[in-house]
Amino acid sequence: MWCRHSEIRSVKRRDILPIRLVAAIGHIKLKNITDSHLAMHVVATEKVSGGKLVRIKMDVDEVINSIQITGDFFCHPEHTVELIEAALVGLHVHDGLMKEKIEKALDGAQLIGATADDFVRIIRQAIR
Amino acid sequence: MKWRVIKLQTNDAFLNMAIDQAVSESVSRGAPPTLRFYKWKPSAVSIGIFQSVHDEVDIEKCNRLGVDVIRRRTGGGAVYHDNAGEITYSVIAKEELMPKGITESYHVICGWVVQSLAKLGIEAAFKPINDIIAGGKKISGNAQTRRGGVLLQHGTILHDVDVDKMFSLLKVPDEKIRDKMIAVVKDRVTRVLDFRHITQEETYQALVKGFTESKEWEFGQLTQIERQRAKTLADTFYKTEEWNFKR
Numbered sequence: 001m002w003c004r005h006s007e008i009r010s011v012k013r014r015d016i017l018p019i020r021l022v023a024a025i026g027h028i029k030l031k032n033i034t035d036s037h038l039a040m041h042v043v044a045t046e047k048v049s050g051g052k053l054v055r056i057k058m059d060v061d062e063v064i065n066s067i068q069i070t071g072d073f074f075c076h077p078e079h080t081v082e083l084i085e086a087a088l089v090g091l092h093v094h095d096g097l098m099k100e101k102i103e104k105a106l107d108g109a110q111l112i113g114a115t116a117d118d119f120v121r122i123i124r125q126a127i128r
Numbered sequence: 129m130k131w132r133v134i135k136l137q138t139n140d141a142f143l144n145m146a147i148d149q150a151v152s153e154s155v156s157r158g159a160p161p162t163l164r165f166y167k168w169k170p171s172a173v174s175i176g177i178f179q180s181v182h183d184e185v186d187i188e189k190c191n192r193l194g195v196d197v198i199r200r201r202t203g204g205g206a207v208y209h210d211n212a213g214e215i216t217y218s219v220i221a222k223e224e225l226m227p228k229g230i231t232e233s234y235h236v237i238c239g240w241v242v243q244s245l246a247k248l249g250i251e252a253a254f255k256p257i258n259d260i261i262a263g264g265k266k267i268s269g270n271a272q273t274r275r276g277g278v279l280l281q282h283g284t285i286l287h288d289v290d291v292d293k294m295f296s297l298l299k300v301p302d303e304k305i306r307d308k309m310i311a312v313v314k315d316r317v318t319r320v321l322d323f324r325h326i327t328q329e330e331t332y333q334a335l336v337k338g339f340t341e342s343k344e345w346e347f348g349q350l351t352q353i354e355r356q357r358a359k360t361l362a363d364t365f366y367k368t369e370e371w372n373f374k375r
Contacts, residue, residue, distance in 0.1 A: 052204075052257070055183065070180045070375050074203035074257070076274055078177050083192060112203070112230060113257055 008019035017099070025102050044126035047089035048073075052113030056122050063092050067123075084119070129225075130296045132348035133340060134164040136215070136332050142195040144216070146361035148280055150199065150354045151220045156276040159351070161221035163339050165332060168216070170208040173297055176204040176271065180375045183299060190297055202271035202282065203344035204258060206298055208256050213288035213319075215332055217241075217339065219281045226279050231256055234272060237281045241268050244285075244338025248331065250323045258283075278280035285335065286319045307373035 039061040047053050052073035059065040067088050075081050087105040091098055104117040141145065144166055151162050154195050173227045185205045190197050194338055219237050226233040238254040245252040245262060252262040260268035260283075270283030289293065300306050320331050350358070365371055 031339065055180070057180075068180075068375060070178050070183065070203035072176050072179060072203065074230070074272070075178070076272075078201065078203065081178055110230060 039118050040127070042126040044122050046118070046125065048118045049113050051115075051118070054118055054122050056113050056119070057124050058126055059125065060093060061092050061126060064088050064123075069119065071114070073111065075112070076110045078107060083107075088123070093124060098123070129160050129343075131221075131340065131345035132160045132162045132343050133336065134162065134350060135347060136167065136261075137167045138167040138169045139239065140170065140362075141168055141174065141198040141209070142362040142366040143358060144168060145174070145198055145200060145366050146358040147350065148218050148220065148282060149361055151218075152278045154351065155222060156219050159354075160348075161225055162218075162348075162367050163220045163345075164220075165335060166216050166218075166264065166350060168196075169211045169212070169259065170194050170196055171211040171283060172198060173206055173211045174198050174200045174209060175206045177201055177273075178203055181373055184257050185206050186297055186299055186358065193297070195297060197372060197375065199365060200271065200282075202273045202280070204271035207269060207284055208215050208289075208294040210288070210290060210293070210296060213286065213290060215287060215335065217283055217285070217335060219279070221279055222272055223279050225275050230272065234258055234270065234281070237272075238268070238270055238283070240339045240341075241270075241283065241335075242338075242375075243287065243341060244335045245320075247334040247337055248324050248326065251322065256293060259372070262318055262323065263318055267318050275315070281315045285319065285331065286318050287323050287331055287366065289317060291317065294323040296342065309353065369374070 028089070037115060039059060041059050043057050045055040045056065046055065052071055054069065054071040056070045057070070066113055067085050069081055083105040084102050087101045091101065098120050099116050102119055106116065147164070157160060172195060173185050173190060175181055181187065181199065183196065185197050189199060226234055235254055238260050241254045241260050242254060245267070250262050252260050252267060253262045258270045259266050262271070268283055268285050270281060272279065272281040291310055295306065295310050300309055315349070320326065
């Protein structure tokens with residue numbers, strides 16, 4: 001069993017919403033909970049530049065077993081975020097079609113304060 | 129269509145959010161566009177629909193201090209609604225009455241807040257995505273959703289804010305720098321009282337004027353159907369762990 005833990009504190013502190021200021025300190029935290037298949041529970045948080053906070057929580061082994069996208073971004077209609085999460089389950093973290101899957105789940109819905117590219121980047125940061 | 133303006137009311141968090149939904153449903157069925165102003169008793173923390181309650185809120189401390197915790201059905205961040213320190217508004221109208229673009233509609237409705245503050249002699253401006261700033265600091269946060277052809281935007285206007293209490297209820301990523309962070313936040317948030325020494329009643333009257341300017345409007349009440357629906361939604365949806373602890 002092993003674990004690693006790192007934090008990156010380089011995000012600009014320019015937001016004015018108190019809770020986002022908390023988030024703007026920005027951290028990427030990896031916590032590895034191993035089992036016999038090296039499954040990991042990983043968390044990555046980023047205050048998107050010019051946007052909102054996005055935090056990804058995933059259970060991953062070969063593929064994404066479960067994922068939750070949280071944060072103070074907006075999505076209209078809101079239930080689309082659950083569709084995005086469902087579309088990501090079963091994908092390899094480096095699947096080249098990840099962005100397309102997210103955009104397909106969005107299906108015209110509007111993400112505000114984050115983009116499909118931001119989600120993909122933060123998901124990949126989580127396993128670094 | 130004449131706007132219905134519902135005078136300042138005080139409710140608990142669950143009923144406040146349930147009224148927004150009940151009115152949205154009735155507006156969808158043809159009720160007039162509605163403005164409401166309200167306060168929260170007890171004080172409450174509301175979190176955005178996509179936020180994790182455990183990541184954002186010190187639940188134990190809220191319970192100890194009698195502060196309600198609720199998930200909104202709008203996005204955005206966690207807000208501390210101090211019973212004494214803020215006024216919340218909601219705008220509920222058919223989408224066709226508002227600009228189609230989300231940012232454009234924020235601009236219009238936040239413009240009403242800006243107009244209201246101008247009546248108090250406070251120069252403020254909309255700052256995308258969803259903030260209003262005065263003197264370079266945040267004085268109002270706003271959040272919007274659209275469902276069933278209806279736009280709901282609610283927002284808070286800070287009259288007074290106890291940042292120390294707020295931070296004792298909200299989680300911070302690093303306890304070691306809590307004091308420093310509070311100092312930074314204090315420097316970035318402002319209140320009506322920082323500009324004008326006026327009562328909350330005067331702020332409320334300015335909001336009514338600012339929001340209704342150039343509109344046909346009249347004071348109105350919630351209908352019995354709306355009140356009943358709101359009570360049902362509060363009890364069966366907004367008070368449930370399933371909703372509030374969803375993320």
